[in-house]
Amino acid sequence: MKREQLAIFDGQYVRDHLSYPDCIRVVRDAMEALSASTTRQLLRTMIPLGSGRTFAQMPGALGEREMFGAKMISVFADPSSPGLRRHRGVVLLFEPDEGEPVAIADAEEITHIRTAAATAVATDALARADARTLLIVGTGGQARTHLRALPLVRDFDRVHIWGRSFDKAVSLAAEFAAIGAEAVSDLEAATSRADVICTLTTSAEPVILGAWLRPGTHVNLVGSSGPGPVEADNALVAMSRYIADSRASALDAAAEFLVAKQAGVVTDDHIVAEIGEVLLGRVPGRRSADEITLYKSLGHAVQDLAVAAHLYRSSLS
Structure with missing residues (x-):
């Protein structure tokens, strides 16, 4: 079952709908799958954009017939708070049957909670x-x-x-x-x-x-x-x-x-x-x-x- 339109999960939606117990369970399963070699992924690539500025991409697939996609983020130093960095970006999700993009989620909030x-x-x-x-x-x-x-x-x-x-x-x-x-x-x-x-x-x-x-x-x-x-x-x-x-x-x-x-x-x-x-x-x-x-x-x-x-x-x- 799919949505008729691309789903957009902004930061507030992630905070409201991603509980910590659920996230712990999901991440546990994902790390088991990673070590069992049922997932597919590449090492992240990072493009320096100058002092304190980086663009990073992290592609992967949850399995041969599972969801796949990529996380794309900017990691920029916060000029108002020296020593702090913001991770802004999106997680782009595709479904495995027709290769259609189905969701875009706020990467900063997902990163905070899943880490x-x-x-x-x-x-x-x-x-x-x-x-x-x-x-x-x-x-x-x-x-x-x-x-x-x-x-x-x-x-x-x-x-x-x-x-x-x-x-x-x-x-x-x-x-x-x-x-x-x-x-x-x-x-x-x-x-x-x-x-x-x-x-x-x-x-x-x-x-x-x-x-x-x-x-x-x-x-x-x-x-x-x-x-x-x-x-x-x-x-x-x-x-x-x-x-x-x-x-x-x-x-x-x-x-x-x-x-x-x-x-x-x-x-x-x-x-x-x-x-x-x-x-x-x-x-x-x-x-x-x-x-x-x-x-x-x-x-x-x-x-x-x-x-x-x-x-x-x-x-x-």
């Missing part, structure tokens, strides 16, 4: 079952979506937020007072107390150091999505059980891993699995209570397409 959902999927698979303290590093839009998604997979009784601006951290914590969020100013101390850490920054240099972590911590590196900016040091990369959303993407664009590899600290074999392989039971995730696990999020076309397909199918009912 947090993917982190939640990885945290559910890799964090200790008794994880109780969450640390969010960053105060932007991704911090907000992660604060909505992560409590769906673990019962946190302490939620700490750190930002370069303490005032912004205080303001964000006030928004999430219902889950007990509080701002912290000492990042090293907060890191040493955390069970789950999510880095959601645009920092060019490490904000989290391996020496700060306690045994059993799970780390989600989310902020850096290409070569260059790093959020964690080589020691953290080397000491962790390193799991990526996509092995091919990590080898191409996972900044923290590439820096550690260039320094001779790790080799390609340090990427022990894709998260989909863990979800499918092909590779163990966490192997002990004291192991430090790391999930590197780069984002993937199959996540965006799966979410857009979910929105489209839901709109038909």
